[in-house]
Structures are given as structure tokens and as C-alpha cells.
Amino acid sequence: xxxxxxxxxxIGILGGGQLGRMLSVAAARxxxxxxxxxxxGDCPASHVANFHFKAEYTDEDALRRFADSVDxxxxxxxxxPASALDVLERITPVHPGRRALKxxxxxLTEKAFLSDLGLATAPFAAVDDAEDLAEAMAEIxxxxxLKTRRFGYDGKGQARIMTAQDAEQALADMNGAxxxxxxxxxxxxxxxxxxxxxxxxxxxxxDPGENVHDDGILRTTTVPARLTAAQRTDAVxxxxxxxxxxxxxxxxxxxxxxxAKGLVVNEIAPRVHNSGHWTQSGxxxxxxxxxxxxxxxxxxxxxxxxxxxxxxxxIGDDMNRLPQIMHEAxxxxxxxxxxxxxxxRKMGHVNRIMRKPT
Amino acid sequence: xxxxxxxxxxIGILGGGQLGRMLSVAAARxxxxxxxxxxxGDCPASHVANFHFKAEYTDEDALRRFADSVDxxxxxxxxxPASALDVLERITPVHPGRRALKxxxxxLTEKAFLSDLGLATAPFAAVDDAEDLAEAMAEIxxxxxLKTRRFGYDGKGQARIMTAQDAEQALADMNGAxxxxxxxxxxxxxxxxxxxxxxxxxxxxxDPGENVHDDGILRTTTVPARLTAAQRTDAVxxxxxxxxxxxxxxxxxxxxxxxAKGLVVNEIAPRVHNSGHWTQSGxxxxxxxxxxxxxxxxxxxxxxxxxxxxxxxxIGDDMNRLPQIMHEAxxxxxxxxxxxxxxxRKMGHVNRIMRKPT
Numbered sequence: 001x002x003x004x005x006x007x008x009x010x011i012g013i014l015g016g017g018q019l020g021r022m023l024s025v026a027a028a029r030x031x032x033x034x035x036x037x038x039x040x041g042d043c044p045a046s047h048v049a050n051f052h053f054k055a056e057y058t059d060e061d062a063l064r065r066f067a068d069s070v071d072x073x074x075x076x077x078x079x080x081p082a083s084a085l086d087v088l089e090r091i092t093p094v095h096p097g098r099r100a101l102k103x104x105x106x107x108l109t110e111k112a113f114l115s116d117l118g119l120a121t122a123p124f125a126a127v128d129d130a131e132d133l134a135e136a137m138a139e140i141x142x143x144x145x146l147k148t149r150r151f152g153y154d155g156k157g158q159a160r161i162m163t164a165q166d167a168e169q170a171l172a173d174m175n176g177a178x179x180x181x182x183x184x185x186x187x188x189x190x191x192x193x194x195x196x197x198x199x200x201x202x203x204x205x206x207d208p209g210e211n212v213h214d215d216g217i218l219r220t221t222t223v224p225a226r227l228t229a230a231q232r233t234d235a236v237x238x239x240x241x242x243x244x245x246x247x248x249x250x251x252x253x254x255x256x257x258x259x260a261k262g263l264v265v266n267e268i269a270p271r272v273h274n275s276g277h278w279t280q281s282g283x284x285x286x287x288x289x290x291x292x293x294x295x296x297x298x299x300x301x302x303x304x305x306x307x308x309x310x311x312x313x314x315i316g317d318d319m320n321r322l323p324q325i326m327h328e329a330x331x332x333x334x335x336x337x338x339x340x341x342x343x344x345r346k347m348g349h350v351n352r353i354m355r356k357p358t
Numbered sequence: 359x360x361x362x363x364x365x366x367x368x369i370g371i372l373g374g375g376q377l378g379r380m381l382s383v384a385a386a387r388x389x390x391x392x393x394x395x396x397x398x399g400d401c402p403a404s405h406v407a408n409f410h411f412k413a414e415y416t417d418e419d420a421l422r423r424f425a426d427s428v429d430x431x432x433x434x435x436x437x438x439p440a441s442a443l444d445v446l447e448r449i450t451p452v453h454p455g456r457r458a459l460k461x462x463x464x465x466l467t468e469k470a471f472l473s474d475l476g477l478a479t480a481p482f483a484a485v486d487d488a489e490d491l492a493e494a495m496a497e498i499x500x501x502x503x504l505k506t507r508r509f510g511y512d513g514k515g516q517a518r519i520m521t522a523q524d525a526e527q528a529l530a531d532m533n534g535a536x537x538x539x540x541x542x543x544x545x546x547x548x549x550x551x552x553x554x555x556x557x558x559x560x561x562x563x564x565d566p567g568e569n570v571h572d573d574g575i576l577r578t579t580t581v582p583a584r585l586t587a588a589q590r591t592d593a594v595x596x597x598x599x600x601x602x603x604x605x606x607x608x609x610x611x612x613x614x615x616x617x618a619k620g621l622v623v624n625e626i627a628p629r630v631h632n633s634g635h636w637t638q639s640g641x642x643x644x645x646x647x648x649x650x651x652x653x654x655x656x657x658x659x660x661x662x663x664x665x666x667x668x669x670x671x672x673i674g675d676d677m678n679r680l681p682q683i684m685h686e687a688x689x690x691x692x693x694x695x696x697x698x699x700x701x702x703r704k705m706g707h708v709n710r711i712m713r714k715p716t
Binding site: 007008021024025028029030031032033047048049050204281283284285293298299300301302304306307322326327329330331332333334335336337339348351352353355 | 365366379382383386387388389390391405406407408562639641642643651656657658659660662664665680684685687688689690691692693694695697706709710711713
């Protein structure tokens with residue numbers, strides 16, 4: 001392995017939320033130091049990191065000093081402004097790279113990329129105005145979902161369309177933002193593959209997890225997922241295809257719908273993913289360490305799973321259940337150190353190991 | 359559960375080595391903040407902690423400010439000066455308490471305490487001068503070990519005595535320090551129990567691990583240990599007896615010799631213990647989190663083990679094997695972030711999960 005970073009090197013992480021926090025702990029476990037770039041103070045990642053640049057993503061001077069002080073840069077969220085990347089990339093390598101960010105920052109580009117790879121997606125059409133919308137409805141039909149092309153997450157920035165009237169309202173709510181019209185996919189359940197690739201081209205995937213959402217937010221992930229052997233193979237192969245085409249370096253979350261006609265790609269996230277938190281309790285090398293290994297040029301873990309796990313997110317008022325959860329004598333609790341509980345806010349998660357009857 | 363600390367509270371940790379580092383990560387996982395008190399700069403624990411008081415244990419002003427800034431105090435090593443405890447205890451609770459420290463800081467007090475509990479130990483005698491030494495040799499016989507009563511660790515401050523001449527030399531090497539003469543125990547192997555107790559009086563033990571030492575330093579711990587069912591029960595019961603008698607709050611390591619006549623207590627350590635590192639890969643709640651739970655008044659984990667594990671310490675030049683170890687695609691590597699490799703220095707450890715044939 002050439003060009004791998006040695007313990008003692010510093011990893012820069014853009015974003016100071018829970019994903020940055022868990023990346024930071026994983027980096028420390030391999031002997032790396034970490035430096036968080038995050039506008040907010042007292043952010044979850046800064047609690048467990050060596051350094052914290054508290055600055056805006058538009059602060060070019062801070063970005064330059066940050067890039068100068070680290071050996072590699074990665075991120076916990078995909079909406080890094082291109083202008084910030086322009087500054088950073090000139091000084092220090094950023095992984096995953098710009099191509100993956102470009103593809104995943106825009107739902108239309110993403111769908112086009114996936115279709116071009118020969119992968120099944122929901123039928124889709126770009127919608128910039130009422131004319132586009134009418135055409136899309138005629139072509140793709142109802143029901144459907146209208147989504148902003150950019151900056152959507154956890155179900156935000158999207159509206160379900162059952163009638164022509166819904167469509168009109170949804171377009172008005174977009175306030176002129178570029179949108180994408182997606183036809184409904186009839187699926188039985190959703191799974192996701194957490195996949196990794198390093199610069200040497202090695203690819204490793206974890207066993208797919210089965211996801212349950214509520215109100216657009218992930219509630220639980222269960223491994224193993226309900227999949228046939230063939231579907232399991234398909235899931236891993238298509239994830240590898242995506243990573244290889246992007247010459248991707250890092251961990252990616254690939255969300256898939258399980259349909260009667262096979263797997264349909266819902267979306268990709270160029271980062272560690274909430275649906276991969278179970279790996280903390282089921283694998284020797286979890287998704288956070290896997291990502292750190294990929295971006296530092298280390299060999300990858302092989303993704304072996306040695307336990308069945310159910311991951312449950314603790315969202316908002318779920319924290320009221322903490323007195324019960326802390327009494328679970330055999331559950332792995334992860335809290336993110338967020339001072340304030342807000343509705344819909346991810347406060348932590350629990351990994352429960354399920355023993356098979358022997 | 360009354361008087362338990364809520365996430366967001368700050369835990370003070372005396373000592374900034376690898377144990378403090380892993381305690382700090384465990385505390386963060388439960389949403390606590392951590393503050394390290396450690397004279398050295400750039401210490402392993404400070405990399406993953408919120409705050410670092412860089413000050414001497416004799417600096418009463420720093421100790422006071424430290425105690426004022428945290429909600430509970432614990433430690434990663436047993437040789438806390440009593441004068442420091444005097445300052446800290448007046449301001450903030452310290453767990454485990456003074457009694458456990460007093461017992462474990464002095465090998466003679468420790469042995470007397472264990473004997474008084476009815477537990478088997480090596481035969482022992484206090485040695486302050488040549489006369490004591492002659493008496494001890496006559497009574498206990500040879501071979502034996504002469505150890506300093508205080509401040510010994512990893513085989514330091516002890517000499518094996520095979521002949522009367524060895525004994526003379528060993529006494530001279532003590533430079534007048536109070537010593538203890540311990541008879542040899544014929545044992546087949548050594549195991550240790552990692553036990554925990556909280557203020558509510560709940561006790562939980564992990565499955566005993568089997569330890570292999572080299573040159574006085576732990577090399578590997580393997581679970582399960584080679585023990586009969588009766589020995590396993592004995593080990594857990596005697597550990598609980600020790601914790602209860604001390605009204606102990608926290609995790610303790612209890613080292614045991616396995617002999618033909620049963621278990622003999624070698625020594626106790628009032629802290630998380632190197633031989634408990636395997637719990638990171640074999641239990642939902644590891645020894646570090648267990649300790650944090652105990653000192654913050656949380657319910658304890660039950661110690662359930664869901665995997666067979668071999669823990670290997672990486673000591674000094676073992677780091678030369680890092681290129682091979684990083685290629686082990688299914689091994690959990692933990693490096694401590696120490697800048698300099700020194701002979702005998704603990705640099706990290708690896709937990710390898712052993713699968714049973716199905």
C-alpha cells in the first residue's frame with residue numbers, strides 16, 4: 001500500500017454532527033488525530049476531536065488554514081459548497097472526491113448517473129415549471145413525488161402527489177427551486193448497502209440492512225435484511241458498480257427498494273450512513289473506521305458480520321425513554337452529546353444484538 | 359435510580375493514558391463530557407476529551423479548579439497521591455473511593471485485606487530490614503518474590519529470589535523502601551475477573567479471561583478462560599465479595615492464579631484493566647462504559663459475552679508489525695495515539711474475534 005497515512009497524521013472532517021463525531025472516534029482508534037470544521041460551537045464531533053475550526057464554509061481564510069493543518073480531508077455531509085471544495089482541494093486531498101459530491105448533490109444528476117450505469121431507478125423527469133410538470137404527469141402518471149433537486153434530507157423538500165391539485169400546490173411550494181418528478185415505486189421494503197472503496201480499487205460491502213422509516217426519517221435498521229441470496233448478490237454488485245464508476249474513495253450508503261422485479265436504487269449518499277450504524281455492534285471494523293481506512297489509504301475491513309443486530313434511532317422525544325433504555329443491560333447505547341432535544345432531531349441510537357436460538 | 363448523572367454532565371478523569379482515553383470515548387458514547395487531569399501534554403486521553411487540565415498532582419489550585427468544573431471524578435491509575443484526594447474529595451465525589459485506593463496502593467495492606475476476607479493469597483510477610491527478610495525466608499521458604507509495597511506495576515519493583523544471595527541483593531536494590539516477601543504459588547495459569555459495582559450495590563462481572571504475561575507485562579487475554587464451571591463461579595463470587603466489602607463503585611480488575619487447590623488472588627486493581635480490553639469486542643457494554651455507568655450512578659451492563667475473543671497487546675516494537683496487522687480485514691485494532699515507541703510501552707491492542715465452528 002503506497003501513500004497511506006501513518007498513525008499520528010491528522011484527518012480533517014467537514015461537519016461536526018454525529019457522523020463527524022463517530023468518524024472522529026474511529027480515527028482516534030487508529031491513532032490518528034482529527035480536526036473538525038464546523039460553524040456551530042459545542043458541536044457533537046468537537047467533543048471527541050483534537051481540534052475544532054469554528055468558521056463558516058464561506059470563510060476562505062479559515063478553509064485554507066484548516067486544509068494546511070491536516071493531511072487529508074473528508075466530510076460527514078454531501079452539501080459541501082463547491083466554492084469551499086475549490087479552496088480545499090488545491091491544498092489537501094479531499095475524499096470522497098468532487099465527482100461523487102456532484103452526482104449526489106443533485107437528484108436529477110444522480111438519477112441520470114444511475115440510469116446510465118444500467119441500474120433501475122424510479123421513473124423521473126426534471127421539473128422547472130408548470131409545463132414540465134404537466135408533461136411529467138402525463139408521461140409518468142400518478143401517484144408521484146415532487147422533490148427539490150438539491151438540499152433535501154430526511155424527507156425534507158418533497159411532497160407526495162396524488163392528484164393534479166396536489167401537483168399544482170407542490171410546484172408552488174418549491175418557490176421556483178429546480179425540482180424532479182419521480183414516479184412511485186411499488187416496493188415491499190427498503191434495504192441499504194454500506195459499501196467502501198479505497199484508492200487501490202479494493203471494494204468491500206457490509207451485509208445489506210433492512211430499513212424502516214417514519215415520516216421520512218430512518219427509525220430502525222435490521223440485519224440480516226429479508227433478501228433472497230440472488231438479491232443479496234445483486235445489491236452488493238450494483239453498489240460496487242457505482243463506487244467503481246465514480247473511482248470513489250470512502251464509504252457510501254446505497255438505498256434500494258426491493259420490488260417484485262428486482263432492486264431499484266432509491267438514492268446514494270457519499271458518506272457514512274445512518275443505516276450503517278449497526279456495524280458498530282456487528283463487525284470488527286465498523287463503517288466509521290472503514291471510511292477512515294479508505295480515505296487514509298489503509299487496507300479495508302472485509303465487512304464480515306458476526307451478529308444479528310437491530311439499530312434503533314433515538315429521535316426527539318424518544319429521549320424520554322432514556323430511563324428505560326439505560327436499564328437495558330445488554331444494549332449498546334450511543335448518544336451524540338447534543339444539548340437540546342428537538343422534534344425530529346437525531347439524539348442517539350441503540351444497537352441491540354439479537355441472539356439466534358442455539 | 360437516584361442521584362444518577364444525566365447526559366451533558368462532565369466526568370473528571372485523573373490520568374491521561376490509554377485507559378483514560380478509552381474511558382473518555384465510553385463517556386462520550388453516553389453523552390457525557392470529559393475533563394482530563396494529566397501533567398503531560400499531548401496525552402492519549404486529551405485527544406478525545408472535551409477539556410485537559412495540564413497540571414501536577416501537587417498543584418492544589420489546579421486540582422480545585424478541576425474538581426469545581428466536573429460532576430464526578432474517577433481515575434485511570436491507583437497511585438493518586440492522598441494529598442490530591444484530600445483536595446478533590448472536599449469538592450466533588452471521587453469514585454472508586456479512598457478505601458479501595460488505600461488497599462490497592464500497598465501490597466501488604468492488600469494482602470491483609472484479602473486474607474481477612476477469607477480469600478487465598480500467596481503466603482506473605484512484611485520486610486523492612488534484613489532481620490525481617492531472614493524471618494520471612496525461614497517461615498515462607500524459597501523460591502519467593504520480593505516486591506516494593508508501593509508503586510509497582512508491569513513487573514517493576516520486584517525481584518525473584520531463588521537463593522539467600524538473591525535475597526540479599528534484592529533487599530539492597532529496594533534502597534530502604536518498604537517491601538513484601540511473597541512465597542511462590544504453584545499455578546497452572548492466570549485468569550482475571552473484571553467486576554463492577556455501582557452505588558446502589560448492584561454487582562456485575564464479565565466472564566473471566568485467561569492472561570499470558572511476558573517479562574511482567576500482559577501479552578494476551580483469551581475468553582473463555584480454561585476454568586471448570588465451579589472455578590468460574592468461585593471467581594465471580596470472590597470478586598463480588600471484594601467489591602462489596604469495599605463498598606466499591608466502579609470497575610475493578612481481580613487477578614487470580616488457578617491452582618490445584620483452587621483460586622488464589624494475585625492482586626486487585628481499582629480501575630479498568632488491560633485484561634478487560636476484550637470486552638470492547640465481545641460485549642454490548644464494555645468495561646470502560648461499565649466503569650462510567652458505575653461512577654455516574656447508571657444501571658450496570660450485565661456483562662453478557664456474545665463472542666470468543668483473543669486480545670493481544672501491542673508493546674514497543676510490536677508496532678513494527680502494524681503493516682501486517684492493518685491488513686487483517688476482521689481484527690479490531692486500537693492504537694493509543696502515543697507519539698513515541700519505547701521498549702515495554704503499551705502502544706495499542708488488537709481484539710480478534712474467534713468464530714466457533716458451526
